[in-house]
Amino acid sequence: MTALPRSCLLTKEEIAKTLYRLACEVVEQHGKLNEVVLIGIHTRGVHLARRLRALIREREGIQLPLGILDITFYRDDLTAIGPKPVVRETKVDFDLQGKTVILVDDVLFTGRTVRAALDEIIDFGRPQRIELLVLVDRGHRELPVKADYVGKNIPTQRNAVVEVRVQEHDGADEVILKKR
Amino acid sequence: MNAKHEDEMIIRNATVVNADGEREADVWIRNGKIEAVGRGLTRPAAREVDARGKHLFPGFVDLHAHLRTPGREDEEDFASGSRAAAKGGFTTLFCMPNTEPAIDLEGIAWWVREEGRRVGLVDIYPVGSITRERKGKILTEFCALRHAGCRTLSDDGDSLADSLLMRRAFEYAKLADVLLVSHCEDAQLSQGNSMRESRISSRYGISAVPDIAESIIAARDIALAQYTGGRLHLAHVSSAKTVTLLRQARAAGVRVTAETCPHYLVFTVEDVEKSGFDSHYKVNPPLGTADDRAALRAALRDGILDCVATDHAPHSRIEKELPFEDAPFGINGLETAFSALYTHLVLTGACTLPQIIRSLSFAPAAVAGFTDRGAIAPGYTADLVLADLSRCWTVTEEEWCSKSVNTPFLSRKLSGVIECTWYRGRITYQEQRSG
Amino acid sequence: MLGIKALPREEIEAIFSLAKSFQEISTREVKKVPALRGKTLINLFFENSTRTRTSFELAAKRLSADVVNFSASSSSLAKGETIIDTVKNLEAYHPDIFVIRVGSSAALYALTQHTEASIVNAGDGRNEHPTQALLDMFTVSQQLGSCEKLKVLIVGDILHSRVARSNMFGFRKFASQIILCGPPSLVPFDCAEEGIRVEYDLDAAVESADVIIMLRVQQERQTSAFFPSLREYSKNYALTPRRLARARKDALVLHPGPVNWDVEIHSSLKWRVHPLILKQAENGLAVRMAVLFSVGTKKRTL
Secondary structure (H helix, E strand, O other), rough: OOOEEEEEEEEEHHHHHHHHHEEEEEEEHOOOOEEEEEEEEOOHHHHHHHHHHHHHHHHOOOOEEEEOOOOOHHHOOOHHHOOOOOOOEEEOOOOOOEEEEEEEEEHHEEEEEHHHHHHHHHHHOOOOOEEEEEEEEEEOOOOOOOOEEEEEOOOOOOEEEEEEEEEHHOOOOOOEEOOO | HHHHHHHOEEEEEEEEEOEEEEEEEEEEEEEEEEEEEEOOOOOOOOOOEEEOEEEEOOEEEEEEOOOOOOOOOOOOHHHHHHHHHHOEEEEEEEEEOOOOOOOOOOHHHHHHHHHHHHOOEEEEEOOOOOOOOHOOOOOOOOHHHHHHHOOOEOOOOOOOOOOHHHHHHHHHHHOOOEEEEOOOOOOOOOOOEOOOOOOHHHHHHOOOOHHHHHHHHHHHHHHHHHHHOOOOEEOOOOOHHHHHHHHHHHOOOOOOOEOOHHHHHOHHHHHHOOOOOOOHHHHOOOOOOHHHHHHHHHHHOOOOEEEOOOOOOOHHHHHHHHHOOOOOOOOOOOHHHHHHHHHHHHHHHOOOHHHHHHHHHHHHHHHHOOOOOOOOOOOEEEOOOEEEEEEEEEEEOOOOOOOOOOOOOOOOOOEEHHHHHHHHEEEEOOOOOOO | OOOOOOOOOHHHHHHHHHHHHHHOOOOOOOOOOHHOOOOOEEEEEEEOHHHHHHHHHHHHHHHEEEEEEEEEEEEHHOOOOOHHHHHHHHOOOOOOOEEEEEEEOOOOHHHHOOOOOEEEEEEEOOEEOOOHHHHHHHHHHHHEEEEEEEEEEOOOOOOOOOOHHHHHHHHHHHOOOEEEEEOOHHHHOOOOOOOOEEEHHHHHOOOOEEEEEEEEEOHHHHHHHOOOOHHHHHHHHEEOOHOOOOOOOOOOOEOOOOOOOOOEEEEHHHHHHHHHHHHHHHHHHHHHHHHHHHOOOOOOOO
16 A cells, blocks of 8 residues: 655644643633533544643643543444444533533534534533534535634645544644645 | 158167166157167158257156145146146156045046046046045045055155054055055154254254154054055155165065155255255255265165155245245155256266166156056157256246246256156157257 | 344444443433434334333434334234235335344244345244343343353253343353253253253252353243143242352343243342343343444445
């Protein structure tokens, strides 16, 4: 297999800086933070959400509740991806009633994952508000979805692949672009 | 054309197969009889058939078929059954009395014989029932049935449970000169059965019957035949245990003959599993193990098992569409019997061609007491089968003659194509060749 | 899914892992995910079973599938319409999954060629009841960590039990030993294959068992003379405190339910065994969701 031509969009340092900036934005937006919860979307969204939580704790001394979401059962393309989707843990062990949920994912692309996540969150309860935080927005939306916090806007070709890699899961922090 | 020679025909250069071997010869037929067999017959006959490279067999005699008439003409009648028989190379056929009504009166037996004659494609003999309505209680009138053409009697479909009555039947059969054909099945042991009791039936929880359900009754009937000095013919032998009993009985001089069927020689209980429990493999007695099949093949080679009968048992498509356990027993066998045996026994080396012809023609004719059929020899009836053994055919519903298609051979390829069947010198089947 | 016999171990493990996810869903406020939205499931029961049918129905509904229950008595089949006819008729509605229970053994294999939909076996005669075995095994693996290398004792009417058959094949895929224990007249012919041992004496069989699966006694078997009396059956084959004491201390006791107390299990053991039997029912739902999810999301082969 020949490797796709690839280029680095964000380095480790840039990711750290961006996350810090995003954490600041969240704090600025919500002040006391006592009604704010984080929910990360499997897999890398969860790791990013954990880092955001740590950054906010360092800055504000507040530990935000953190939920984990696997959106497999809510996908609209279940039969197409077959035969055996991998289903991971979903864990939202706090009440969402009246809360502000900040949904965290690595890349915002078509918007379909976010759609599925919104449906799933609403099945857990009725939050006051849901906001979306992504590390990368690469465009090409297929649904009317817009992020509230964006790490970096990166215009891409439709068939390119944007891959966010995180230390915890992939052994390195970087965002890379692969062209087909 | 010379009118004098109208009924004359010479089949030239065929490989003539009899029970005792095969040789290339011409066969001269006149007035429905075989006049001469030999090389280079010079008699100028009206017609000549060039059969070079082809095989010629004596017409097959089926001691055991179900033509379902009277009663279930939707599954088979004399016309469709006769066509199927002719296509399969059969020229004599015994039809079993498990009809509605049963063949338990001379009138019904006469009617069967007459209806068969009216169709005129195969010599149909009724098998009378041993007991009235096949109920196992009162003997039928053996002499009257014999008079109406019943050479054999059977309560086929059921065993005669009453051993005393069976003893009486053996004794009385001597007076009427009829052969008792025993369907060996202990009805209690076989209760609810769908297949042979085996590891496979246990794995799938299928209600099953042990092989001894057959051999227990076979042993009883052999003992009764020996004790009374009567004649016994065992129908559709399916197990090694029964073969062992048969060997012992023959060695002891008991007057017992037996038949098995193509499906017991070809399939085993494993095929039932492989088919996904297709009810086309459901038959009574059920298909046995590989050991049973090996014992049956060996006995067929030895002539201990005299005959192969089809146990042709047509069933409607709907009935065979039922789940395996709910479907009726039976395999539709007339049209595939020879090719199945040729493909699975001769071509695999399990039997020789003369052994197969002995079991399909010579032996059953002898068992039924015929002296004019079962061989290709001067003086014999011109019941003949011409086959091309170099060709194959696929069993399809379109070219099927029987009214029912319940055969496990459906869609399978078989070797050995029957091209023509003569019954008393008359063509009763001729292969339609496209192109 | 027609049975455990042909189900590879990896697929069983995949079902268990899915079942774990589905257990969580049943604890949510909204006990439903849209995974099978727009799919149609037909519960086709030729034999009555409220429990199994309800479990499948609920499982399908929690996956947002549309469920139709179709009960046909076997007697109407005898009158002309075959199972194949019925399935073909329902096929006109383009269902995605048939969940079928039928009285005759191994009846479903021949059915697959007559439908585009997936078939899930909910019990076919005495052959298999795969989802019951999967839920038994899932329960065991949740309790003991795995189904690996266990001694599994199955007690009672083995001959007529599809639950026993499915479990016999299932547990052996995990290198577990099966011990069959019941009256000799209710143990199948020639069933001692590799990994299966037959033991008629329950006192001996129960020794060091990790899992004890008690089967339900069908009262009508008594009249067919498989055993002389219920009294003698219970004496020999009921699980009593004395017998249970011979097993491993933490031995799991399973029962497909409903239990005939004091016939199969002594009622003084109710406090000990009932919680796990109820857990089986709960797990049954998650396992059936997992099975429906995996057959329902499979790409159709055209």
